[in-house]
Amino acid sequence: MTPKPLSRLALILLVAESTAVQALVSLAMLALPAIAPKLAAELGLPSSLVGFQISIAYGGAMCTSLVAGSLVRRWGAVRTSQIALLAAAAGCLGLTAGWLPLMALASVVLGFGYGMVNPAASHMLMKATSPANRNLIFSIKQSGVPVGGTLAGATLPPLALAFGWEWALVAVAMVAALLALALQPARTNWDSDRDPNARLRGSPLSGLKLIWQSPRLRALSVTGFAYAAVQLSVSTFAVTMLVSDLGWTLVQAGVLLSALQIAGIIGRVGAGGVADRWFGGARTLVGLGVLTGITALLTGLMGPSWPALAAFAVMVPFGAASLGWNGIYLAELAHAAEPSQIPRITGASLFFTYGGVLVGPSAFAALHGVTGSYTATYALAALPAFVGAALLARRRA
Incomplete structure (x- = not known):
């Protein structure tokens, strides 16, 4: 594929947006583990249950990863990224219920969002990079994963102690929703190749x-x-x-x-x-x-x-x-x-x-x-x- 010619500023903005999406969804995935001791103490649950929550979330990610290509083709990479962020926000809000069945369902939704991020980002970055910088650009974008983990460990425990574990999760949901809204102007350029008539029901x-x-x-x-x-x-x-x-x-x-x-x-x-x-x-x-x-x-x-x-x-x-x-x-x-x-x-x-x-x-x-x-x-x-x-x-x- 011939890379789409971009100015340096446009490439920086694209990489920043892609990295921010990755970081925010990773932050959402790691939010519950970061505050697990506080949550477990208040709900009277063993903190080891967080391991099951992570597994459930990644199970959801496995499911959407198989259909994400069809989503990107029909909706566009930016719209798919927005939906991923909103799914992460909805998942975090669902986790605040404190009721295990609903928290399990929320974890699945959270994983659904996580599974959409990389296919959408790869679609955009491949069009904007060349063999000379592709590995570096993709790696910068993937640095959003440890950035999200660092943010989870640095910000959520203090928020949970100061305002309660529920509000720490609400804060993550709000930031994810705001980023989804902020991405809207980028749709004009990066979703122009979408096919609104593409089928979503192809074989996963x-x-x-x-x-x-x-x-x-x-x-x-x-x-x-x-x-x-x-x-x-x-x-x-x-x-x-x-x-x-x-x-x-x-x-x-x-x-x-x-x-x-x-x-x-x-x-x-x-x-x-x-x-x-x-x-x-x-x-x-x-x-x-x-x-x-x-x-x-x-x-x-x-x-x-x-x-x-x-x-x-x-x-x-x-x-x-x-x-x-x-x-x-x-x-x-x-x-x-x-x-x-x-x-x-x-x-x-x-x-x-x-x-x-x-x-x-x-x-x-x-x-x-x-x-x-x-x-x-x-x-x-x-x-x-x-x-x-x-x-x-x-x-x-």
Whole structure:
């Protein structure tokens, strides 16, 4: 596809809008986990239930990822992004009910919104980028995920303590709705290629069929599953590992978790730049998988006698590598797909990625039950990272 010529300002605005949408929907997805202790104490529920809420939300994302291509084609990428934001807002409002069945339904709606974001963004960004900057631009946009996580951790607990957990969720809903409204002027330019007569009822499995028929797309998608399984395990269990296995305080572990998120932001943008300038997307993805596997093995060696600086020296690169692959992965999908099929291919491949998100933490928890050690379980997490890297390397060969 020939990139649409854009001025530097127009490209900056497009990337800023796409990143903001990603950050806001990610913030909404992580809102409940960020205030789980406060909510659990008031409702008399175990805070561990938040794990089920995340799984339900990603289950919803898996569903819409399969039909997002049809939505983008009929409604346009901007309109689809607006609907994603409004679904996130509705989900957050539904979570304030405090009644588990309704909260589960709200989590599904929240996931519906999350599943629409990347296919819509890929459709716009592919039209506005060239091979010289595509990986970097996609990676900047994907930095919205750790930005959303950082915002959730930094803003929502204080809001919940000051005004109540319900109002913290309402605040997220309001910001998401305002951003949806602010995107309206962008529809004139970016939704001009939509087809109002396009069918919405096409087979939701058609995208999966396209993925499986292409060896390159199949390798990327299976690698996305493996990398996503490791990625969420890193952020989910890091604090627990540091407190339980290394004897850190909760505050000390929280500092390292923040460092992981920041490393993820830097890793995504940095890896995108490296891919564009030197190694290309596929080779960089292989390198990130290898680095993730190596740092996972090093994490398995950590113990109470390790100084904090040594732990940071292992875990920060672990975070940068395990969180740094997403933007390049999306850019590679867009590059490998036919232009008209980019939203459909992106959504179908993300079905695998969200599957990794669902399986990874559960498998990690089950393996911990066998090993009895979080550090040892992290060492085992090197396996999917190496397998994903090997699949891509073999495909390149």
